[in-house]
Amino acid sequence: MPRLPHPTPEELRRDPLPLRGRTALVTGASRRGGIGHAVARRLAAYGASVYLHHHVPHDAEQPWGADRPEDVAESVRGALGDPGARVVAGPGDLAGPDVPGELVGRAAEALGGRLDILVANHAQSGFDGALDDIDPEMLDRHWAVDTRSVILLVQAYARRRAALPPRTPGGRVVMMTSGQDMGGGMPRELAYALQKGALASVTRSLATTLAEHAVTVNTVNPGPVDTDYLTGDDYDAVAALFPAGRWGMPDDPARLIAWLATDEAEWVTGQVIDSEGGFRR
Known part of the structure; x- marks a missing residue:
């Protein structure tokens, strides 16, 4: 049915739980302290049921450490806008080739059998270096976690969406990149930059592929987000590169991602969007 050139007044009034x-x-x-938690809280606040994936051993190896999954889930549960929505948490080492498909299946079943929104926020931290430092193991590890797992997640998600009635609304995929193609690049994190660049490059191709299922990608x-990984003079130096004089906070990209998940963003697809507060490289 053709749409009118202008929305009705009722359509203009924003649903508080979109x-x-x-x-x-x-x-x-x-x-x-991470972006994934902030995104999940925003989605929950907008009325969605959310499945939180975690891989505690990865964060436990890092200087910032990991939280208890039940504490993360409880924080997200506290933001629920719809009292009938659910928050479920589960583990998964996405370096395993079968884990992405299994995770999508578990999440869908835990949330009632359907999965509308996929936010691939995970990444391999550390275990990287400059050109003279990287080796095949580093490259393979980042490939498996940062890129291969994301494509397999999207594949499993797309297969489930294809089984729904044609043009079922609400299909959304959001991936994460790191501005590796801007300014001076990321010369000391080549394995990470390579794989994140691959996701940016494939965005439009995936958007075209999933368009027939009414899914945006x-x-x-x-940009630089304060997730508790930097302190002291280095922290202050980065903050000075933002016009606002502060780092991005996890909720900054979370607001954009949550909006992309709503029907208001149904005409935005195939885009790599920078949300970095005017950061000056």
């Missing part, structure tokens, strides 16, 4: 009845999988939500570059 994701009521929708379901979402957010990967990489192992700690409350976008990738977000959040």
Whole structure:
């Protein structure tokens, strides 16, 4: 049915719970200081049921450490806008080739059998270096976690969407990149930059592939975000590169990602979107 050139007054009034009845999988939500947790809270606040993926051993190896999954889930549960929505958490080492498909299946079943929103937020931290430092193991590890697992997640998600009635609304995929193609690049994190660049590059191809299922695909570059990994003079030096004089906070990209998940963003697809507060490289 053709749409009118202008929305009705009722359509202009924003639903306070625009994701009521929708379901979402957010990967990489192992700690409350991270972007994954912030995204999950926003989606929950908008009315969605959310499955939180975590891989605690990865974060436990890092200087910032990991939170207890039940604490992360409880924080997200506290933001629920719809009292009938659910928050479920589960583990998964996405370096395993079978884990992405299994995770999508678990998340969908835990949330009622359907999965509307996929936010692939996870990434391999550390275990990287400059050109003279990288080796095949580093490259393979980042490939498996940062890129291969994301494509397999999207594949499993797309197969489930294809089984729904044609043009079922609400299908959304959001991937994450890191601005590796801007300024001076990331010369000391080549394995990571390579794999994140691959996701940015494939965004439009995936958007075209999933368009027939009414699924939008976008990738977000959040820029430098304060996730508790830097302190002292280095922290202050980075803050000075933002016009606002502060780092990005996890909720900054989370607001954009949550909006992309709503019906208001149904005409935005195939885009790599920078959300980095005017950061000056």
